[in-house]
Amino acid sequence: VDNRIYTHVCGKTPPAHLRLVMVGAQWSAKSSAGNIILKKDAFSVYHRRTTEYCEIGHSVVAHRHLTVVDSPGWFYNHTLQDTCEMDKSEIKRSMYLCPPGPHAILLVVGLSSAFNASYQRAVQEHMSMFSEEVWNHTIVLFTRDWLKHRPIEEYIAGEGKALQQLVEKCRNEYHVLNCNFYIHQEVLDLFPKIYRMVAKNKGHYSTMEEEWNRREQELIDHMLRAIALENEPVPPHVKMAASLDGVFVPSSKFDFILRNTDKISGH
Ligand SMILES: Nc1nc2c(ncn2[C@@H]2O[C@H](COP(=O)(O)OP(=O)(O)O)[C@@H](O)[C@H]2O)c(=O)[nH]1
Numbered sequence: 001v002d003n004r005i006y007t008h009v010c011g012k013t014p015p016a017h018l019r020l021v022m023v024g025a026q027w028s029a030k031s032s033a034g035n036i037i038l039k040k041d042a043f044s045v046y047h048r049r050t051t052e053y054c055e056i057g058h059s060v061v062a063h064r065h066l067t068v069v070d071s072p073g074w075f076y077n078h079t080l081q082d083t084c085e086m087d088k089s090e091i092k093r094s095m096y097l098c099p100p101g102p103h104a105i106l107l108v109v110g111l112s113s114a115f116n117a118s119y120q121r122a123v124q125e126h127m128s129m130f131s132e133e134v135w136n137h138t139i140v141l142f143t144r145d146w147l148k149h150r151p152i153e154e155y156i157a158g159e160g161k162a163l164q165q166l167v168e169k170c171r172n173e174y175h176v177l178n179c180n181f182y183i184h185q186e187v188l189d190l191f192p193k194i195y196r197m198v199a200k201n202k203g204h205y206s207t208m209e210e211e212w213n214r215r216e217q218e219l220i221d222h223m224l225r226a227i228a229l230e231n232e233p234v235p236p237h238v239k240m241a242a243s244l245d246g247v248f249v250p251s252s253k254f255d256f257i258l259r260n261t262d263k264i265s266g267h
């Protein structure tokens with residue numbers, strides 16, 4: 001069924017090997033969700049400690065090769081400035097660990113914590129470390145077992161504006177995964193959503209593009225700085241050279257040639 005959806009939208013065969021990156025706040029169950037998707041304990045899950053470094057897990061699920069990159073998260077209500085440089089660079093690195101870029105970024109949101117304005121700001125600010133294009137490749141992955149039998153749509157509607165805006169930013173692409181115990185169908189149901197998104201995007205998220213955008217921005221900033229400096233009135237710090245009009249410069253190579261053209265040309 002996934003293949004048919006993909007071929008219908010894209011006109012190509014779907015990728016046989018899927019690359020996914022888990023991002024999100026600490027304790028949102030990124031590592032647990034990664035393990036559930038891979039159907040093995042690829043990433044360590046501790047009660048007292050959260051992930052510090054990116055890790056890569058591979059497996060074959062329902063005849064698909066999967067590569068999942070797990071990343072450290074940010075503290076749920078920290079601004080980007082609050083997050084330490086090491087965590088920031090690890091989070092950024094996650095996208096580069098599955099070259100040439102992930103088919104889907106799973107933005108993990110735990111259902112047990114209230115998604116308020118500061119949680120939203122933390123998500124926005126940390127996601128801004130990637131290029132804006134990242135949002136077109138992101139699916140919100142709701143984890144934890146709080147939902148019981150309540151439909152997720154009801155939860156999203158009831159949770160308030162912040163969560164609704166986040167889901168809208170991800171083009172209403174979301175999925176619920178229980179990380180407390182393995183439900184095969186929940187994992188299987190994630191794949192058509194990923195394939196549909198990849199088909200719509202006509203490909204995966206490209207870290208090459210991210211790199212180019214970053215360099216382009218750097219160049220623009222550099223030029224803007226140069227223009228700003230140029231417009232500043234600077235007092236001349238070098239004396240203007242005196243004009244040499246009418247002065248004979250004996251060492252000039254051109255002068256020598258001019259004076260000897262008849263000899264050179266053989267006249
Ligand atoms: N009750 C409950 N606990 C969970 C669930 N998923 C993960 N946890 C626990 O939450 C903690 C953090 O999970 P982890 O996957 O390491 O989160 P991460 O920091 O986002 O990677 C661990 O102690 C897990 O055992 C869940 O669905 N229900």
Ligand SMILES: [Mg+2]
Binds near residue numbers: 030051070071072
């Ligand atoms: Mg983790």
